[in-house]
Amino acid sequence: MKIDGHKRLGVSPEMAYRLFMDPAVLVRTMPGLKALEPLEEGVYAAEMEIGVASIKGKYQGRMEIRDPIKAQSYRLVMTGQGPGGFVEVHMDVVFSSQDQAALVTYQGEAQVGGPIAQVGQRMLSGVATYIVSQFFSAMAKEAALQAKEA
Amino acid sequence: MADVIGSALKRHEDVRLIRGKGQYTDDIKLPGMLYAGIVRSPHAHARLVKVDVSRALKMPGVVAAFTGADLKDEVGFIPTAWIPPDSDMKMPPHPALAVDMVRYQGDGVAVVIAQTPAQARDGVDAVEVEYESLPAVTNPFAAAQEGAPLVHEDIAGNVAFHWKVGGDVEEIFNRAEVVVRQEFRQQRLVPNAMEPRSAVAQWNPATEELTLWATTQNPHIHRLLMSGILGIPEHKLRVVAIDVGGAFGSKISCYPDEIIVSWAARRLNRPVKWTETRTENFTVTSHGRDHVQEVALAGTKDGHIEAIRVKTYANLGAYLSTAAPGVPTILFGLIVNGAYAIPEASAEVYGMLTHTTPVDAYRGAGRPEATFLVERMVDLYAHAINKDPLEVRNINLIPAEAFPYTNPFGLQYDSGNYQGALAKALEIVDYAAFRREQENLRQQGKYIGIGFSTYVEMCGLGPSEVAGAVGFQGGLWESATVRVHPTGKVTVFTGASPHGQGEETTFAQIVAQELGVPPEDIEVVHGDTSKIAMGWGTYGSRTTVVGGAAIHLADQKVIAKARKIAAHKLEVGEDDVEFEQGIFSVKGLPARAVTFQEAALDAYLAWSLPAGMEPALEGTAFYNPENFTYPFGTHIAIVSVDPDTGDVELMRYVAVDDVGVVINPMLVEGQIHGGLVQGIGQALYEGVEYDTNGQLMTGSFLDYAMPKARFFPKFETAHTTTPSPHNPLGVKGVGETGAIASTPAVVNAVMDALAPFGIQDLPMPLTPRKVWQAIASKGGHMHVHDAI
Numbered sequence: 023m024k025i026d027g028h029k030r031l032g033v034s035p036e037m038a039y040r041l042f043m044d045p046a047v048l049v050r051t052m053p054g055l056k057a058l059e060p061l062e063e064g065v066y067a068a069e070m071e072i073g074v075a076s077i078k079g080k081y082q083g084r085m086e087i088r089d090p091i092k093a094q095s096y097r098l099v100m101t102g103q104g105p106g107g108f109v110e111v112h113m114d115v116v117f118s119s120q121d122q123a124a125l126v127t128y129q130g131e132a133q134v135g136g137p138i139a140q141v142g143q144r145m146l147s148g149v150a151t152y153i154v155s156q157f158f159s160a161m162a163k164e165a166a167l168q169a170k171e172a
Numbered sequence: 173m174a175d176v177i178g179s180a181l182k183r184h185e186d187v188r189l190i191r192g193k194g195q196y197t198d199d200i201k202l203p204g205m206l207y208a209g210i211v212r213s214p215h216a217h218a219r220l221v222k223v224d225v226s227r228a229l230k231m232p233g234v235v236a237a238f239t240g241a242d243l244k245d246e247v248g249f250i251p252t253a254w255i256p257p258d259s260d261m262k263m264p265p266h267p268a269l270a271v272d273m274v275r276y277q278g279d280g281v282a283v284v285i286a287q288t289p290a291q292a293r294d295g296v297d298a299v300e301v302e303y304e305s306l307p308a309v310t311n312p313f314a315a316a317q318e319g320a321p322l323v324h325e326d327i328a329g330n331v332a333f334h335w336k337v338g339g340d341v342e343e344i345f346n347r348a349e350v351v352v353r354q355e356f357r358q359q360r361l362v363p364n365a366m367e368p369r370s371a372v373a374q375w376n377p378a379t380e381e382l383t384l385w386a387t388t389q390n391p392h393i394h395r396l397l398m399s400g401i402l403g404i405p406e407h408k409l410r411v412v413a414i415d416v417g418g419a420f421g422s423k424i425s426c427y428p429d430e431i432i433v434s435w436a437a438r439r440l441n442r443p444v445k446w447t448e449t450r451t452e453n454f455t456v457t458s459h460g461r462d463h464v465q466e467v468a469l470a471g472t473k474d475g476h477i478e479a480i481r482v483k484t485y486a487n488l489g490a491y492l493s494t495a496a497p498g499v500p501t502i503l504f505g506l507i508v509n510g511a512y513a514i515p516e517a518s519a520e521v522y523g524m525l526t527h528t529t530p531v532d533a534y535r536g537a538g539r540p541e542a543t544f545l546v547e548r549m550v551d552l553y554a555h556a557i558n559k560d561p562l563e564v565r566n567i568n569l570i571p572a573e574a575f576p577y578t579n580p581f582g583l584q585y586d587s588g589n590y591q592g593a594l595a596k597a598l599e600i601v602d603y604a605a606f607r608r609e610q611e612n613l614r615q616q617g618k619y620i621g622i623g624f625s626t627y628v629e630m631c632g633l634g635p636s637e638v639a640g641a642v643g644f645q646g647g648l649w650e651s652a653t654v655r656v657h658p659t660g661k662v663t664v665f666t667g668a669s670p671h672g673q674g675e676e677t678t679f680a681q682i683v684a685q686e687l688g689v690p691p692e693d694i695e696v697v698h699g700d701t702s703k704i705a706m707g708w709g710t711y712g713s714r715t716t717v718v719g720g721a722a723i724h725l726a727d728q729k730v731i732a733k734a735r736k737i738a739a740h741k742l743e744v745g746e747d748d749v750e751f752e753q754g755i756f757s758v759k760g761l762p763a764r765a766v767t768f769q770e771a772a773l774d775a776y777l778a779w780s781l782p783a784g785m786e787p788a789l790e791g792t793a794f795y796n797p798e799n800f801t802y803p804f805g806t807h808i809a810i811v812s813v814d815p816d817t818g819d820v821e822l823m824r825y826v827a828v829d830d831v832g833v834v835i836n837p838m839l840v841e842g843q844i845h846g847g848l849v850q851g852i853g854q855a856l857y858e859g860v861e862y863d864t865n866g867q868l869m870t871g872s873f874l875d876y877a878m879p880k881a882r883f884f885p886k887f888e889t890a891h892t893t894t895p896s897p898h899n900p901l902g903v904k905g906v907g908e909t910g911a912i913a914s915t916p917a918v919v920n921a922v923m924d925a926l927a928p929f930g931i932q933d934l935p936m937p938l939t940p941r942k943v944w945q946a947i948a949s950k951g952g953h954m955h956v957h958d959a960i
Contacts, residue, residue: 082300105297107214110305133865135277136214137451140871 023147025113026129029158031165035117036093038124041164042115043087043096051160053153058085070102072109072153079106079138093117098130107136124165126158176684176691180838184677184691185415194415197370197385202443205372206235208433209292210446211282211299212456213274216310216527216866217321218303220272220281228284228298233291236440237284237299238432240269247435248401250426250491253393254498255643256523259333264324264525266491268401268428268435274303275323275490276527277868278455283432285444308527308866312487313464315524323490323525330525332488335501337581338518341470344479348470352553357935358541360462360487360860361853362876363534367417368448369457371430373437382438383410386430389423389669390709393646395701397426397494402434413699416671420850421533422457423671424711425494429456454871459860460534462487463500463541469549475559475567479516482508482545488523489530495644495711496532497523502642503538503630503712506581510546511590511628511804512568517580527866533711535850535911539629547625547916548933551923555932561920562603565594565626576897583630585802589830592892594626597806597828600888606810614928619815620823621925625807625917631905632717632801632896648714649796651705652722654683654730656789658776660769662687662694664726667707668719669699673907674839675715681835682720682901686727688754688768705792713803713905716835721900722795729791734771737789740782741766741774801896801904805829807913809852809921815929815952818944820856820922824885827913830892832904840906844889847910853879854911855918859937877937
């Protein structure tokens with residue numbers, strides 16, 4: 023399924039980029055992300071807990087940041103696997119400047135498979151959109167906090 | 173005593189089943205029993221990088237966990253039992269647990285065995301598997317295209333076999349006045365038996381015998397296959413099917429799960445049970461149908477069909493299931509001419525491997541796929557030559573005097589009166605009145621349609637010589653033992669393995685009629701390889717046709733011996749003894765008589781038997797049919813289509829079936845109803861969808877539409893009776909007729925309703941959305957209405 027959208031963050035694109043690269047910030051903002059352990063440059067072991075309705079599961083996975091261009095863009099690759107099945111996300115994230123704020127545009131694709139996908143098919147797209155928008159809203163809050171501190 | 177054959181006796185098995193006293197495989201509890209859970213791939217196609225069970229082994233209650241690597245040196249590959257001749261078939265290796273590749277969503281990669289089912293499930297979740305996902309292909313036509321991902325590396329083009337039958341029809345097509353071409357998609361269906369599959373295995377270390385209780389339609393075939401796979405000799409392997417809650421073909425196959433628990437029970441020396449969840453039933457129990465068909469029909473302008481040509485891409489799934497290769501070939505290709513005297517025909521089938529759940533027989537198995545295409549083509553041809561579909565049927569149906577009729581592929585249709593069944597259906601539906609009403613309603617912007625299916629099918633599988641000739645790796649005869657006890661009560665042992673069809677009742681009726689014993693004095697035993705000499709199981713509408721005939725022959729042996737005993741007792745010659753309604757009497761002297769029960773007691777006491785006669789009274793017979801049987805009939809569907817919503821309402825459904833002699837009319841009615849809802853389900857509601865990665869999108873009852881009783885009108889059923897001339901009982905089989913005949917009748921009716929919109933064909937299922945979109949794409953109904 024396709025995932026795309028954009029969000030305005032009340033900080034500079036440089037700052038926004040930094041936030042998105044900070045594992046501690048990501049764990050705080052990404053719904054279900056419980057831990058990120060760096061494995062190598064730009065690669066993390068991720069622990070997630072996601073559920074669709076009553077079917078919740080823990081997922082072990084990897085998060086990779088590919089082709090990062092500072093303050094401009096990167097490509098996020100996440101794979102997770104657990105009893106509920108697997109999730110694979112490929113997403114391009116682009117930072118630009120709009121009205122003195124950062125505009126974060128994201129576009130990508132998520133694949134979900136296994137038992138959750140089998141029973142929760144109808145809800146998946148909605149749930150994915152919801153999770154992603156929660157993440158960006160949390161990022162926006164984080165950015166607002168940073169802007170205040172700065 | 174009135175005739176028992178032909179009477180609507182209530183089902184003997186229901187006395188236990190409807191009171192909840194049946195015993196299904198999952199009801200079995202054995203001391204020390206463990207429970208297995210299978211780790212299944214969430215990917216349709218992936219390389220197995222790592223399967224690590226160490227965390228699972230530390231979970232509470234987990235006793236053992238095994239992977240494909242543990243099994244591979246001790247457990248053989250699971251073979252298919254059908255190898256179509258001259259098809260260059262390649263049988264891909266099918267391990268019970270995947271070793272380095274998974275090939276469909278649900279392919280097993282490990283088993284966890286624990287003290288409780290819940291602990292086994294938790295253990296399954298703790299197994300760590302690393303997959304490297306790979307591209308998948310799910311559609312059989314797409315799988316045949318250049319560059320499609322390969323399911324098995326060494327099977328080029330994903331073609332498991334290429335099978336052709338029939339003559340060269342090109343010349344007819346080149347010169348024909350009319351040629352109609354159409355592509356049909358026989359969508360994939362989930363059989364959805366009420367009882368999911370289950371297996372319990374127990375190893376006896378003292379005797380080195382393995383007992384497997386399993387939800388199977390054919391325990392002896394299971395024993396034969398499993399003996400080879402597990403390396404346990406047949407005489408040390410017992411397979412038992414106790415009560416089985418429906419199957420529709422999905423319990424023919426020899427499945428990995430049954431092999432895994434059998435192997436594990438021996439390895440652990442403890443009984444092991446595995447029971448499928450409904451989710452697993454959707455993903456790993458065999459599916460049905462799934463063809464892409466290219467069909468062409470040649471005919472004259474005045475309505476004579478000259479030839480039919482079929483090219484099919486049949487989806488077999490990731491591995492070849494037990495009967496899979498036979499379904500789209502022998503059971504499909506040989507009967508694509510249907511009930512019509514089409515002089516020339518050809519069929520070509522590509523058996524395709526894809527990254528999907530294996531496909532095997534599903535109610536009708538091949539014959540629904542054949543009947544659908546020919547019944548639809550007749551309607552499309554009628555439309556092309558501007559004739560009424562009924563008129564085209566009348567022109568082309570095989571005439572009653574042509575039987576036995578040899579079809580273009582050499583099948584010999586045993587008996588029939590197709591016009592008789594059609595006439596009876598037209599007594600129920602006033603066709604001319606319908607057409608008038610249809611025209612009137614069209615003027616008001618309302619759309620109703622009528623669809624015919626004047627079908628024939630081949631069942632009563634079957635002559636064993638033919639089975640061998642068409643590549644089935646077994647026989648198709650049946651065994652029966654009729655054992656009369658000293659008190660005159662009877663136990664019947666049958667090699668058929670009924671699992672919901674009610675043959676405990678039907679078979680008792682045959683014996684009651686022939687031996688003159690009350691039905692309540694007869695018990696029918698089935699489904700246990702330790703009790704039954706041999707059997708080939710229940711599928712292909714063969715149980716009453718073949719199994720019933722074997723019982724009939726065994727009865728004759730019992731009667732012959734009892735007659736000798738009675739004659740001896742009556743001190744007359746054998747020829748002077750009459751046998752009627754359970755009483756042997758001297759011809760012309762009815763008072764001098766011996767009851768069947770008295771003869772039975774004499775046989776067992778053996779105090780005074782005719783010279784040289786062995787004691788006891790039982791008959792064993794093995795019946796090998798000389799031909800298939802060919803039930804037929806006319807089905808008529810009447811539908812209305814709401815042009816604003818695309819909703820199809822089935823208004824009337826008339827089924828006139830000729831299944832030969834009917835033993836129990838109530839059970840026949842039940843079989844027809846069940847078949848109809850499954851066939852109509854395919855036309856209007858059911859269908860499996862995969863996404864491009866091979867994920868099953870219709871993996872629960874939320875997304876897979878199971879027909880409900882409220883979707884249907886009251887079925888109007890009737891019969892004609894044309895006995896099978898070669899079957900000793902005259903029966904033809906009824907288990908599949910409804911599912912075979914009804915799908916095209918309904919689709920023909922919907923297309924008839926949609927004719928004013930210029931719509932001639934839509935792929936099944938005909939959901940409101942699909943129908944509405946088709947209407948909308950033709951400019952919508954208001955436009956058409958205005959134009960009228």
